[in-house]
Amino acid sequence: xxxxxxxxxxxxxxxxxxxxxxxxxxxxxxxxxxxxxxxxxxxxxxxxxxxxxxxxxxxxxxxxxxxxxxxxxxxxxxxxxxxxxxxxxxxxxxxxxxxxxxxxxxxxxxxxxxxxxxxxxxxxxxxxxxxxxxxxxxxxxxxxxxxxxxxxxxxxxxxxxxxxxxxxxxxxxxxxxxxxxxxxxxxxxxxxxxxxxxxxxxxxxxxxxxxxxxxxxxxxxxxxxxxxxxxxxxxxxxxxxxxxxxxxxxxxxxxxxxxxxxxxxxxxxxxxxxxxxxxxxxxxxxxxxxxxxxxxxxxxxxxxxxxxxxxxxxxxxxxxxxxxxxxxxxxxxxxxxxxxxxxxxxxxxxxxxxxxxxxxxxxxxxxxxxxxxxxxxxxxxx
Amino acid sequence: xxxxxxxxxxxxxxxxxxxxxxxxxxxxxxxxxxxxxxxxxxxxxxxxxxxxxxxxxxxxxxxxxxxxxxxxxxxxxxxxxxxxxxxxxxxxxxxxxxxxxxxxxxxxxxxxxxxxxxxxxxxxxxxxxxxxxxxxxxxxxxxxxxxxxxxxxxxxxxxxxxxxxxxxxxxxxxxxxxxxxxxxxxxxxxxxxxxxxxxxxxxxxxxxxxxxxxxxxxxxxxxxxxxxxxxxxxxxxxxxxxxxxxxxxxxxxxxxxxxxxxxxxxxxxxxxxxxxxxxxxxxxxxxxxxxxxxxxxxxxxxxxxxxxxxxxxxxxxxxxxxxxxxxxxxxxxxxxxxxxxxxxxxxxxxxxxxxxxxxxxxxxxxxxxxxxxxxxxxxxxx
Numbered sequence: 001x002x003x004x005x006x007x008x009x010x011x012x013x014x015x016x017x018x019x020x021x022x023x024x025x026x027x028x029x030x031x032x033x034x035x036x037x038x039x040x041x042x043x044x045x046x047x048x049x050x051x052x053x054x055x056x057x058x059x060x061x062x063x064x065x066x067x068x069x070x071x072x073x074x075x076x077x078x079x080x081x082x083x084x085x086x087x088x089x090x091x092x093x094x095x096x097x098x099x100x101x102x103x104x105x106x107x108x109x110x111x112x113x114x115x116x117x118x119x120x121x122x123x124x125x126x127x128x129x130x131x132x133x134x135x136x137x138x139x140x141x142x143x144x145x146x147x148x149x150x151x152x153x154x155x156x157x158x159x160x161x162x163x164x165x166x167x168x169x170x171x172x173x174x175x176x177x178x179x180x181x182x183x184x185x186x187x188x189x190x191x192x193x194x195x196x197x198x199x200x201x202x203x204x205x206x207x208x209x210x211x212x213x214x215x216x217x218x219x220x221x222x223x224x225x226x227x228x229x230x231x232x233x234x235x236x237x238x239x240x241x242x243x244x245x246x247x248x249x250x251x252x253x254x255x256x257x258x259x260x261x262x263x264x265x266x267x268x269x270x271x272x273x274x275x276x277x278x279x280x281x282x283x284x285x286x287x288x289x290x291x292x293x294x295x296x297x298x299x300x301x302x303x304x305x306x307x308x309x310x311x312x313x314x315x316x317x318x319x320x321x322x323x324x325x326x327x328x329x330x331x332x333x334x335x336x337x338x339x340x341x342x343x344x345x346x347x348x349x350x351x352x353x354x355x356x357x358x359x360x361x362x363x364x365x366x367x368x369x370x371x372x373x374x375x376x377x378x379x380x381x382x
Numbered sequence: 383x384x385x386x387x388x389x390x391x392x393x394x395x396x397x398x399x400x401x402x403x404x405x406x407x408x409x410x411x412x413x414x415x416x417x418x419x420x421x422x423x424x425x426x427x428x429x430x431x432x433x434x435x436x437x438x439x440x441x442x443x444x445x446x447x448x449x450x451x452x453x454x455x456x457x458x459x460x461x462x463x464x465x466x467x468x469x470x471x472x473x474x475x476x477x478x479x480x481x482x483x484x485x486x487x488x489x490x491x492x493x494x495x496x497x498x499x500x501x502x503x504x505x506x507x508x509x510x511x512x513x514x515x516x517x518x519x520x521x522x523x524x525x526x527x528x529x530x531x532x533x534x535x536x537x538x539x540x541x542x543x544x545x546x547x548x549x550x551x552x553x554x555x556x557x558x559x560x561x562x563x564x565x566x567x568x569x570x571x572x573x574x575x576x577x578x579x580x581x582x583x584x585x586x587x588x589x590x591x592x593x594x595x596x597x598x599x600x601x602x603x604x605x606x607x608x609x610x611x612x613x614x615x616x617x618x619x620x621x622x623x624x625x626x627x628x629x630x631x632x633x634x635x636x637x638x639x640x641x642x643x644x645x646x647x648x649x650x651x652x653x654x655x656x657x658x659x660x661x662x663x664x665x666x667x668x669x670x671x672x673x674x675x676x677x678x679x680x681x682x683x684x685x686x687x688x689x690x691x692x693x694x695x696x697x698x699x700x701x702x703x704x705x706x707x708x709x710x711x712x713x714x715x716x717x718x719x720x721x722x723x724x725x726x727x728x729x730x731x732x733x734x735x736x737x738x739x740x741x742x743x744x745x746x747x748x749x750x751x752x753x754x755x756x757x758x759x760x761x762x763x764x
Contacts, residue, residue: 078491109460109510116506117499124498128491152551153544162535162544162556167715169534171556174544175572183576187569190557194565198709199764327580333549382581
């Protein structure tokens with residue numbers, strides 16, 4: 001297939017570029033390094049410095065023999081994107097290209113506005129470019145499980161049948177996100193669903209939980225092909241951050257009571273899920289929503305697991321509760337359905353002790369690069 | 383009270399400015415004439431040419447003896463808005479300042495992007511300016527009944543209790559709007575609800591149906607104080623457009639089957655509703671949603687009514703179905719709850735034959751200004 005990957009420099013974008021190219025797809029990789037720019041501005045650089053996209057594409061070609069067509073531009077520029085879609089006539093566009101940090105989106109007016117505008121504009125531009133130049137193209141959009149928040153009812157896969165006063169209809173599952181970043185993904189979903197039903201576009205919206213890990217078949221060949229691995233308070237998600245804290249001898253920082261429960265998945269499973277979505281496109285006029293996670297943990301569960309495995313490796317891991325910088329429920333019901341991708345063939349890589357140990361080992365090789373001053377939360381929600 | 387009215391030049395904005403000032407409130411009126419600019423660009427000028435805001439404020443002062451502080455700037459400029467909020471420290475901000483045309487929002491990429499950016503930016507800027515400079519200020523935001531679409535269940539006032547698999551929670555009532563313009567108001571609601579619950583702001587979001595009429599206590603004194611009255615395909619809402627078609631001898635254009643049912647209200651009732659919302663502010667952290675309509679009609683009902691009253695006045699009104707330029711259900715269930723504002727004291731002005739006749743009479747006085755070429759729909763949804 002001919003695939004354009006938007007946000008190709010990201011934690012998930014780059015591994016997807018390599019995975020799809022290795023499988024024989026023709027891949028165009030687009031990014032403007034917004035995440036790298038923000039990381040520099042906020043002193044939140046990734047653990048392992050990485051070459052730029054063109055250089056990584058060259059290393060990838062040398063290791064794996066496959067070409068990737070890299071394009072560096074801002075996807076908020078509609079005309080650049082439209083030209084590319086017109087040129088490529090893709091079968092699929094994978095859209096990862098959003099400002100992905102919840103704390104950044106909550107850190108001030110300029111940061112919030114950048115997040116709102118960038119994320120909405122890229123989604124809007126993608127819908128228009130497809131409608132104008134490749135109306136049969138399947139868009140695979142990365143949403144987030146965070147769109148749903150933590151409702152007191154079971155979370156279905158995107159939709160819910162509601163019976164009310166003796167009558168019935170089907171609706172988007174209600175959303176109530178916990179940060180402005182997550183809220184921009186709610187807005188994306190509303191916008192996508194409007195244009196899908198109005199224009200007959202085809203879209204899969206993947207509601208993804210936090211991802212962990214850095215090993216993929218392609219990246220394991222050369223560490224310069226690693227995904228960007230963040231452990232800082234801006235871009236670091238909780239599992240990856242705990243791994244770095246364990247290695248650095250910094251107590252694992254649990255926000256508040258630590259009962260916050262989320263659905264997680266291994267980076268390798270993101271690749272499987274996005275691949276399954278691409279290989280099984282939906283009909284025109286359909287918005288398919290899939291919950292992309294393999295298992296749920298509370299923050300306390302995760303801390304206990306990293307501590308246990310870390311201690312077995314002699315790391316002497318401590319766990320410490322700190323004041324919660326976010327506004328969120330610290331104890332709540334959480335039961336998300338996630339059978340859709342399993343039925344499509346997902347073979348989960350769970351967060352076993354072996355997987356935990358393997359991530360800790362990689363981080364330990366880069367222990368000298370850890371800057372503990374980047375770990376503690378700097379942004380408060382209110 | 384000290385009140386800032388955003389979108390003060392609009393069909394509803396200007397009557398609200400006068401109504402509030404006449405009642406003794408201190409009023410700041412903000413607009414950048416975006417609607418007038420678009421009307422010129424699309425040859426969709428209002429029936430009666432109106433003076434600019436400063437000139438109307440002077441006429442209003444001469445007629446009614448009250449001052450209005452007019453400020454002309456673009457509310458997408460956050461710093462201008464923030465300065466004004468800091469200066470005024472308003473008790474209430476009424477937010478009408480959005481690109482309000484559904485057909486315009488569906489007419490092309492540039493028009494869609496302007497609608498998305500303008501509407502989201504003004505809402506976002508308003509929330510931030512209040513948080514930074516007047517955190518106790520009550521925001522009264524104009525949403526639209528169109529946010530809900532036409533679900534097959536009763537429409538509640540903004541929220542719904544859902545019981546699902548034996549568990550319960552309360553959610554925003556699901557939304558599925560029929561144009562990009564209406565969808566931007568869905569995004570507004572999501573954004574507002576996020577910041578209300580995160581920052582403890584106080585907001586009333588009024589889900590308003592299509593408004594008709596041009597008579598208010600203040601505008602009746604001098605036609606230069608009329609609201610802008612549109613009958614064109616871009617800004618004209620259905621009741622006002624039918625009135626003009628009846629007077630002009632152009633058959634009333636029913637889109638498709640004409641079973642499209644909506645909740646309507648008189649311009650005078652908009653003033654009552656917005657006033658009631660302002661005088662009864664909500665607690666901090668509360669998003670109150672009220673459905674702002676007084677009665678429901680199908681398009682066929684409205685056409686029949688205008689024809690009957692017009693014929694009694696000797697107008698010889700015809701009704702004609704045309705291909706529906708929109709993508710919408712032409713026959714559907716529709717039962718919106720709208721008791722909240724009634725309980726707060728709203729005394730409805732229904733669309734009686736007398737009210738219909740009085741609007742037809744005003745339009746008839748301006749019959750020479752009607753341009754029939756502006757009536758037929760130019761924008762198709764797909």
